[in-house]
Amino acid sequence: MNNNNKIAITKINNDDVKSAVFEALNLINAGNLFINPSMKILIKPNLLAPKKPEKAVTTHPAVLRAVIQWLKQFNPKRIIVADSSGTYLKGITDLAFEVCGIRKVCEEEHIEFIPFERTKCKSYKVESPLILKEFPASRLLEEFDMIINIPKIKTHINTKLTCSIKNMFGTVILGYKRKIHKLCKTEERLNSALVDVYSVFHPELTIVDGYLCQEGMGPSMGDVVKMNLIIAGYDPVALDTVICQIIDFNPSEISYISKAEEKGLGTSDLKKFEFVGSSIRSVRKKFKKPKTSIKRIIIMNSRLVIEYVYKTLTRQSITFNKLKCDLCYTCSEICPVKAIILPEVLEEGKSLPRWDKRVCIKCYTCAEFCPNKAIELKKNIIKNFLNSWLSIIFFFSILFLIYLIFLLF
């Protein structure tokens, strides 16, 4: 067996995360990856949302710090931490970076943190796609020599599990994630999209944060479970299979694992691996699965209503700055729903693209991609309220209230 077939499971004793991370990485001889000292390394944590570390939604800062300290032994030329949060809100990744405790770690360790949406992006093609032919992501992902994946063990209401493979979905920039979710309404299609993204960006090394995990209604509303584990290896397909065994889930029920294996992106045959450190049996703990209960339906629907009201009121309209726009076509080409139409006769300095607000899904990918910063986003809460269903609902609620008062008195 070669070194790349090793999987390490180590226990975190007395909250000493650093020792567990160092032990796991040394057990799988991960230092062999860093023979060349001038490497540029991109660390991809899970920064789903701005939540405090104890909520177990994002990669724990202590795990990230230990990985950075371990990497520094090999004098890499550059280390950065980069990610893009789960929903589109301007500045959300920066906020997550702050609240999750990652900013503090990066500042103290003198490491840059870069939200993917603030970098130059390009469209990446998927070879033999299951569903996504291409998707936009940061150019940083091809400029760095190595991607190190630091996912977290969490249950997921749509895909049952989120860990090594699914964490790479965070490489898709903010607005386009929404487009993918819109395109992939069934669980099967979403699983295919996850594998397509993973097939473009697969990490050389994965260190699973199994310190504080989530069971039940994950990935953000589940119950916290202190597992005190670090799992490290090179094959995310195998690692996700190991995680399933640890938390007593059936890997065949998580279809992105088998889809990735069928696509030749790894193997779930654990007999091909050498296990070092603790055994799966000694760390096993049955996790609660995400369930469709009345409580969940109520919570989900209330969330959807709040999200709808928020998005409706804060949605931004698009205008083009005619001094900056040079009709380069980028926004029109990148728009996932073709809501930007370029004028047929290009009169330089006079014509501007046209925005079709009825078609636009407000992903703002166009603004992220415009090379000249010529797309301006404007928010008008009162106008948004008056132009939406909210004003009609509000109007009828007032009428109903007046009617009730009339009946009572």
Ligand code: SF4
């Ligand atoms: S990407 Fe920017 S510069 Fe290019 S056409 Fe669109 S608005 Fe104009």
Ligand code: SF4
């Ligand atoms: S026009 Fe609308 S849908 Fe198209 S990229 Fe811009 S925000 Fe997204």
